[in-house]
Amino acid sequence: MIRVHVRQIPPEGLHIEGEEPGENFLDLPPTDPVRAVGPVTYALDVGTDQHAIWATGTAALDVELECVRCLEKFTYPLEAPEFAAHVDLEDQETADLTPLVREDMILALPAHPHCDWAGDKVCAGLARTASPANGEVVPATDGADGSGQLTHHAWDALSQLKLRQD
Ligand SMILES: [Zn+2]
Structure with missing residues (x-):
């Protein structure tokens, strides 16, 4: 979980970096062909005013996708390059950013993955x-x-x- 402790965020903000297991991070149905092939890496700047926290940064995960054209599996560097989230705080001491990062990464998944996306091969x-x-x-x-x-x-x-x- 990408979790931040609200009281540990100093007034000038906090920079957090780390890795999370990639497996099941995206929480996709078992039938989905998308597979994580490495950890989720993230680098976030977190701030708070005690009523809310916000976070901006990047998160990345290598995934195995299936080409819509030739059905070949290939590795794709999935990235949420401009992650930005805002979480209202009630009384909690921690905020879990995992679902927000997950949502951004799922949105970044190509709807029609092509194995030749990088231009270094021909499908x-x-x-x-x-x-x-x-x-x-x-x-x-x-x-x-x-x-x-x-x-x-x-x-x-x-x-x-x-x-x-x-
Ligand atoms: Zn292909």
């Missing part, structure tokens, strides 16, 4: 969609998936560019 699923007749790649149909990532088509264009430069 095998993409190769299978190539037409043998003219060698052209069929445009990806999941380009507008809202994940904010480049589409497979774009990655393919990029990797071809790299090949030409070599």
Whole structure:
């Protein structure tokens, strides 16, 4: 648990860093293909005015995802790069930030994970969609998936560019 003791937060605030077991941290259903493959690491700045605490910082966890295209499993560095939370205090002496960090990390999970997200490989699923007749790649149909990532088509264009430069 990422827990802070309210009375141990000095007026100038507190910087906390640490690790939590990654397994079960995301608290996903057993059927979910997402698996933690390491610990959760976090670095947070915590402040309080005795009525509330707030925390800002980062948290990261390597997870194993399943590519929506080729179903291959791959490791993805899941990150909550701009974690920010505010917790109202009643009489408690400690505040547990775990659920808030968890929520941010789950929101950071790609909705449509692609194994070639980093651009250092070409998804095998993409190769299978190539037409043998003219060698052209069929445009990806999941380009507008809202994940904010480049589409497979774009990655393919990029990797071809790299090949030409070599
Ligand atoms: Zn793939």
